[in-house]
Amino acid sequence: MFKEMHDLFQWAWLIPFLPFLSFLIIAFVTKRSKRLSSTISILAILSSLSLAVAIGLGVIQSGEKIVEHPAIVNVNWLNIVGLQIDFGTIVDPLSAMMLFVVTLVASMVQIYSLGYMHGDEGFSRYYAYQSLFASSMLGMVLATNLLQLFIFWELVGLCSYLLIGFWFFKVSAREAAKKAFITTRVGDFGLLLGMLFLYVKFGTLDFVALSVAMNTNIQDVAVIGTAGYVTVMAFLVFMGPVGKSGQFPLHVWLPDAMEGPTPVSALIHAATMVVAGVYLVARMFFLFDHADPMALQFIAGLGAFTAIFAASIAIAQDDIKRILAYSTLSQLGYMMFALGVGSLTASMFHLMTHAFFKALMFLGAGSVIYAMHHKQDIWEMGGLWKKMPITGTTFFIGVLAISGVPPFAGFWSKDEILAHALHNGHPIIYGVGLFTAFLTAFYMSRLFFVVFMGPEKKENHPHESPWSMTIPLMILAFFSVFGGFVALPEHNFASYIHYGTFHHEPIAWGLAGISVVAGLLGIGLAYATYIKKAISAEKVAAQYSGIYKLLKNKYYVDELYLWLIHHIMDGLAKILYWFDIYIVDGVVNGLALITRGSGRVLRRTNTGQLQTYAMVFFFAVVIIFMVFAFGEGQLSALNPLATLGGVK
Amino acid sequence: MTALPTVSSMSMLLPFTLLAPLAAMLLIVFLPKEETKTIKIIAAMGMLVSLVLSLYAFLNYQWEPGGMQYTLTIPWVPDLGVNLALGVDGLSLPMLLLTNLIGFASIYASWNIDKRVKEFFVLLLILIAGVMGTFIARDLFIFFLFYEIVVIPIYIMVIIWGSTKRVTKEYAAMKLTIYLLIGSAFLLVGMVALYLAAGANGNPTFMFDQLSARQDLYSPAFQKVAFALMIVGFGSLISMFPFHSWSPDGYAGAPTAVSMIHAGVLKKIGGYGLIRLGIYVLPVGASFWAPYIATLAVISVLYAAFIALAQKDLKYVVGYSSVSHMGYVIIAVAALNPTAATGAVGMMFAHGVMAALFFSMIGFIYEKTHTRNIADLGGLAHQMPRLAIGFMIAGMASLGLPGTVNFITEFTIFMGVINVLPVHAILGIAGIIFTAVYILRTIANVLFGPRRAEWDHLTDIRGPELVPLVIFGFVIFFAGIFPNVLLGMIDSGVTSSGLAKVLETVSQAKIGGLF
């Protein structure tokens, strides 16, 4: 039966291709008609969704086999001396899961956008970008080798650039888009290098071939060089995810990316693209596994740091979307350190659940913003629950999910991560994770209480969003509630997606209890602060004004980067330009000047006095004679008369 | 040994390709200068013929035997051993195609010229034909002949149709011309020396293949000197630091079509020459100089990228960026291995297409807004979406976005370079970041941002003006998505032309590696 499944899997290429087709159609044919464009795009993504579901089911049915032997289709793409690259599709549980998540969220978002983007003059363009994004994201998921993955990786980057800057007339959007692209480029620089070194050492970039090559040659110093070499490669490759998934030093772009339309933020900057880094690390996990342990240590540490770092910033933010952005960063940190502590399963699991509930919350926020006529400051909102019941409810589900309240999806995944952290012997990481969970619960519920509870504001007249927007919310809410159950033994998520020998981790109820408590504490604190006003947030802020400023200004990282760019980079640029004009070019012009000048000087030798000419003439003769004569002392005795007399 | 006249079924293909523009040129010469429309159409027709022919040559080229095809050899100056030898292989064919693509597009890019139309197109066609000739020449003398033919029309075109910005167009033109000519003086000396050395055993020749077949006649010392001369000559042509300072000024001064052709193909003659003549004929000299060239190349990559950050004039940005991109080509040449060589030629093609698109778009912007000062522009995407698309495509190609041909060629270069000159490679790759910075800044400041009332009267590009966008856009993405079409061709050239073998022997002598 695996056979016919395999026939099915061979059609996987259709999943990215259909959206691409719709992109082409919209771009070249139907961009005039908004309705047609959106319809085509949504149809395309929905058919991709159904295909993805089919493939997912196929994967589940084919069971163990496919875990060991992914269904791979390859066609030669580039074949020259010293560089052979294939393009193809790989179908295994990992990619199947990603396919499902991406197509689902993407289709939800596209449907949602019907309402949200209604009346925007760039409507068709928007859907074209959406389709392009979907196809490149899916292509990346299906990539069979690192280069192919990198290509789509960059393409999703491009789409993110285009969509962040969708309202390009807004200077802020324009700048944010630029920032996003450049920041991720820094990471890609490392990824590119890593790829090159990998190819140099192993002669292939194909995931399967690479892992085989590593397993066989890991001891063979001749091939691999020192273990340090692999570690170097691991770090280089990891730079990519750091940029893409907004890990600590390169996280700055993600919050600004919120300048884009909210559905975009939901799709790209919460659910799918930003987790590409996590996905890449998962795909390349064998590399990190073979590298020196410190590589994974580093990933875990960085992830944990990012998690708490971003969470702490989120506490002090006022913009609804920025809060969600920082929470995304923090959750990405979670996934990273899950990988770092060696649990591919947990990480992927959290990736999935997070995709559901974060997309949900973003779309919810979107519908709030829509209702508030594009106000985003949470303090200008309040008591929206009554006005927008569906949005409110679904959003609340999201909050519970992210806070890790059972039985919502977030609970399972987060718990699994924390459990692995502790079991694989990273107590500190575990502690950080736990505290982050608490913070997360706090700021999320803070957001919820401020926006939906509390007194209503007179000035705004919110109303529930149209169906096109609420239906996706409900669907996503459904997944946020039940998405976690796949971890239950009978569904056995872990037996599909894992690295190395599969061993099932029973849910440790004790640990789970602790994290649940942490989550509830957070919610409770928020309740006490923002509903009951038992604790005055202002007082706390005033008391620790230093820390508060620090958090509010995101630890001044942006300022630092700006300073570096404007003073160091541009300064250097100016200096070099000066050097180029006045030194390099100066030499050239100087030579020209000398040439012309010497001409001007030399022409003075033509005095016009013919007697001068005559004298010059004759003395030149004399000098030449002298040079000839004494040039090499060939005429010792110069006595012309005597020598002439010689003929007498 | 003057090669015997080879009879190949297709031997007249290349002459016709070369003569089509010249025929059009002659037609135009005899047209009254008022018939501007007809003149333009004839010019376009001429280029179209030549484009179609070269496309046919490209598609009909047999990779399997490879080597020089469509060859034609006529003894020209027997006492010098000069043959009028034409022919193309995997290395030159892409460049030929590129020349015709850009030539054809450049006609349309200058469709709105209204000043001295007749003279403009006459000179333009001569220019194109000259560039074409350098790439199909199999004889060094002919190669050089065609190369120098090109220089003077450019001068005249710049002084008449150019524009004065930071520097006057007269200055720019003179700088461009004299700089390249003096560079070519070095080249000439090297060429004559090579010719004499090769002719030592009695039968002089200029044929590339025979020059390289007579390796044993060149002492290592001689090779070093000769190659040094080549570097200066070709290096200043491909604008390698520190011989680059003509290029930004030149492009800034030149009219659009000239900038397109100059940055698009003319510059590539330098890289092509370095490969065809430098490596192929003087491998020992090449391997001696390679580390130094590589260093200079890396400097040009980063240095020019940084300077581009500080530019205020669009053409200067692209001018410096082309200097920076050429740095990659030179690194690849210095890496001395087949992969890198393939990448180098591929990169030349890719950059040619990209630069031409960029310059044509800038040309339209300048034509419509009468400014190239980035600060004065902004929000053009509102009024001119199609132009914005073209500009975006060019920009994205320039920063090596996957899916564009520029990415895969750059990648090939890095792949070839990384294990020979790792440090250079890493530094060079770091350049992609800064490239992204200045390109994105430019795009952001020119196309995006709030709508500006003063540009509301502008009309988007349409009709003939779209030709460059369509052609180049198509090529960029097609070759980017199916790289085998281009790189496979070049690869066959590298292997079949014997270049690979030469590189094989050279690479035995390890050069400036790290590992």
Place this chain on the structure above:
Amino acid sequence: MIGNFSVGLSTYLLVGAMLFCIGLYGVFAKRNIIAVLMSIELMLNAVNINFIAFNRFIWNEKIGVNYLLTGHVAALFVIVVAAAEVAVGLALIITIYRNRQSTDVDDLNWLKW
């Protein structure tokens, strides 16, 4: 041969050389064009002396033949040419005098640089 006052080839050559140098000096120093012209004549005559002297002393004395007259012929040619030169020269001087009312060499400096 110091103290030997026999008039030999060297004497003639010496005279010739002196004459030549005097003429040269005249060309350098004289301000009047006509004088310069005459100095040139001196130089040419110096040449003539050389020719004649060589002819006389080499052939007619050393070898003792009297019919090789190359030197004489040369001298004759020189004289003729010199005459022509002077003729043209004087004509030119007249024209320049007509134009500039001066025959001073220093005034001939319109064409320079």
Place this chain on the structure above:
Amino acid sequence: MFNITTVLTPEIALAVLSLSLLAIGLLIPAGARKGMMPLTVFSLMGVLGYTLYDFFYGPEAAFLGGLYMHDQFAVYFKILFLAAALLVVLSSGGYVQKLPKHRGEFYSLLLMATLGMMLMAGAGELITMYVGLELMTISFYILVAYLAEDARSSEAGVKYLILGATSSAILLYGISLIYGLTGSTELLEIASKLSGNLTPASLLATVFILAGLGFKISLVPFHLWSPDIYEGAPTPVTAFLAIASKAAAFAVLIRVYLLTMNSQTFSATGQTLLFVLAAITMIVGNLIAIPQTNIKRLLAFSSIAQAGYLMVGIIAGGISGIKGVIFYAMIYVFANMGAFAVATLVAEKQGSSEIKDLSGFWHRSPLATVVMTASLLSLAGIPPLAGFVGKFYLFSAAMDQGNVAIAYIGFVMSMISVYYYLSVVKVMFLAEGDGLPEVPVHGAMKFTMVFTMLITIAIGLYPTPLAKMAIAAAQSLF
């Protein structure tokens, strides 16, 4: 065996022609003198045709006891002189019409000069050479000062006279010394007698002769006269002076150098000294040309530089070197002639020869502009024009002798020369030249321009025929 008259036909014809022109000019009334130009042209064409035939089929002879050579080398140069004369006459028609008086004598003097040059080319003996040289020079004295009313012209005449006479005096002194040393004035005999030993006297003689000829080819530092004379002289005369007299001097120099100077054992110093002279000539000529504002003066300096290039070939020696020289000398005729034709046109129509008078020439006379551009670029040695091939011959010959430095200087200098050539081109193309008159080109002038340009391009594209002739001529010397 051959008969002297057949061999000497061109010379005789030219002598007769010039004398008869003189007579006709006196006899027929002033009104009817228009016919003289065509007459000159056609008779010159006839002679040229005969000489061409002579080159390929004529006998190889040295007669009158080696006094007069009739080898292909000589005939090659005769062709050159005749061609130059023909082109000058053709281009000068309109100019001569504007002359105040003595129109008839103009052509006859031109032919006299040509005759002198032919004698020089053929001379196998120093006195003959001298006579030819003086015949040429004296005719030029008159021609240079031809504009009797123009003070500049007569000043140039006087200057040329004084300096020319002085130089020829020095040349003669050298000849006399040679005669004294060898007892002969025949080159071959001199060579055999001089061979080997280098006495002070022979050295002095050599230097004097070198200087005398160096003056004619305006080799730095003997060049000072030429710019002034070129500027002052009537433009067609300048053209003839620049092209033909220089070529004639080269013809002589080659013979003398190969036979006498070469035969002595010069020290390395001597060789290097000559190289230095050649190098200085190229450098100085090109550098001073840059700031010039007068087209004739600019061409004067450029032709000084050209002399430097030619010297390189002579010093390189050997068949290849000589071939290079005489090949270049020929194409130099056409390149320079084109430029001077335009200069003549300007002088004729605008009565001046400042570069700024060429403003807007592109509008006023496209043909002239194109011709000027082509000629200048050929002088600069830009392919596909003839100059490139010529320079290639010269410098490759030099490099073949291992003199890379001189070749390098040559190449760089010729590229620098592009600078001032282009600045002329720039004026013609760019400047608007408002208020300046139209300059229609037709008749003989048009023919000259088109012809020279076509030849320049043709030789550049397919140099083989001329190269063959040059090789044949060069071989006849060895």
